[in-house]
Amino acid sequence: MAMAPGVTAPQTDRGSPAPDNTRGLLFLVVAVFFLFGGITNLNDILIPKLKGLFSLGYAEAMLVQFAFFTSYAIFSIPAGLVMAKLGYFRGIVLGFGIMALSCLLFLPAAYSGLFGSFLAALFMLGGGITLLQVAVNPLIISLGKPETAHSRLTFAQFFNSIGVFLMIRFGAEAILGEESTVDASTLSGDALTAHRVAETTVIGHSYIGLAIVLTLIALFFWTRRSLLDQQQVAKVKMAGTFALLRRPRLAFGVAGIFVYVGAEVAIASIMVSYLGDARVLALDPRAGGVMLSYYWLGALIGRMIGGFLLRLARPGALLASFAGIAIALILVSAVSTGSVAAWSLIAVGLFNSIMFPTIFSLATEGLTEEAPQASGLLCTAIVGGAIVPVAMGLLADAAGLAIALAVPVLCYAVILAFGLYALAAPKSVAT
Numbered sequence: 001m002a003m004a005p006g007v008t009a010p011q012t013d014r015g016s017p018a019p020d021n022t023r024g025l026l027f028l029v030v031a032v033f034f035l036f037g038g039i040t041n042l043n044d045i046l047i048p049k050l051k052g053l054f055s056l057g058y059a060e061a062m063l064v065q066f067a068f069f070t071s072y073a074i075f076s077i078p079a080g081l082v083m084a085k086l087g088y089f090r091g092i093v094l095g096f097g098i099m100a101l102s103c104l105l106f107l108p109a110a111y112s113g114l115f116g117s118f119l120a121a122l123f124m125l126g127g128g129i130t131l132l133q134v135a136v137n138p139l140i141i142s143l144g145k146p147e148t149a150h151s152r153l154t155f156a157q158f159f160n161s162i163g164v165f166l167m168i169r170f171g172a173e174a175i176l177g178e179e180s181t182v183d184a185s186t187l188s189g190d191a192l193t194a195h196r197v198a199e200t201t202v203i204g205h206s207y208i209g210l211a212i213v214l215t216l217i218a219l220f221f222w223t224r225r226s227l228l229d230q231q232q233v234a235k236v237k238m239a240g241t242f243a244l245l246r247r248p249r250l251a252f253g254v255a256g257i258f259v260y261v262g263a264e265v266a267i268a269s270i271m272v273s274y275l276g277d278a279r280v281l282a283l284d285p286r287a288g289g290v291m292l293s294y295y296w297l298g299a300l301i302g303r304m305i306g307g308f309l310l311r312l313a314r315p316g317a318l319l320a321s322f323a324g325i326a327i328a329l330i331l332v333s334a335v336s337t338g339s340v341a342a343w344s345l346i347a348v349g350l351f352n353s354i355m356f357p358t359i360f361s362l363a364t365e366g367l368t369e370e371a372p373q374a375s376g377l378l379c380t381a382i383v384g385g386a387i388v389p390v391a392m393g394l395l396a397d398a399a400g401l402a403i404a405l406a407v408p409v410l411c412y413a414v415i416l417a418f419g420l421y422a423l424a425a426p427k428s429v430a431t
Contacts, residue, residue, distance in 0.1 A: 026140070028221075030140075033157065037163035038164060043068055043122070044289075045171045049175055053184050057397045059394045065265055065266075065389040065390075070123065077376055082094070092218075095135065096217055096221065105117075113193040118200075157303065164296040168292055172286055172288075173286065250363050252418050252421055257359055257363070257382065258387075260359060260415055263352075267330075268296070270396065270404070271292045275292075298347060300353075302349070302352065309354070315361065316422035324416050326408075327409050329351070333405065362419075388408075
């Protein structure tokens, strides 16, 4: 999933820090984007693992995404208040601390043998990531000249995508690994608990490794906390924020972010199960996880190509075109079998690539002083990643995975409509 682009730069009292002091810090912040992408999308690997172990239906398995992405709705605005109180660096250290503690919770969750324990750890992890997201975009803007801020954000987003691809690719090997020969549905009592503990220990150990990395980065940031103490965090204004939804362009854009994140996450969440279906490729979970990484690789490639295409075409037209192609690919996948069904759904990732930043920028066109508040609303709409996958899971339980693809089709139809609306409506609609 793409990270929300920054819309305003933090104010400085004494100018930007000297390049010699911040060059290493800039690369570290870029590395943070890498970790964000990987940790967030590692949920796609957890879902098939936990689904099998706890004998869950699709809707129940999607609670993994619900627990994680609900944090965006709950913590986005409070995170801004925390950042205003602590400053960027101390806020970032707190975010890393919450994430590291959350990763540590995966080990007792594994030993508990309880699905709810994993959901609690994921919810807390999502809160830490939300806090960091509020900070890192304006921070990376501050680490250099204002005129090169866009290129720094683009560079960081590129590494975010690399993190997603690599974490999914190797996470599939580590977490899914060899498929268990034991059917959890045939066990009960202590035998079932012991089986779940044995199978989820690898999850706990994987997240312990992430906790160590996050702690080391937090310590590094703490030792450099004085570098940007002069950076003043913009005050968060609550009054009138939701009144901005009366503006058609922004309200439509909020809906667009909601359905985009929801569709992208929902497809990724069912991908391993979908590729394992006898109608498609009948792959084991590990092989399905490896192919899932190509869905995110497509998004990475699409972001490189999309940046060039956006120079040639109007954003609204390109957004509508990509959404239309995504709909066509999903429909092809739903009515076909074998490799065609598999690769047509994987190819949707390529056309997801430009959607998040394009929707975000189109929604805020014409806004000036209200831009930070509008950004908060758009970031809160990321909660679509919690709601849409559950809706898709409910339909999959009732009618099967192929029929459940109707949910992302409806989501992309909303995005297509927003692209056409933005193409026709003047920017003054937002003001």
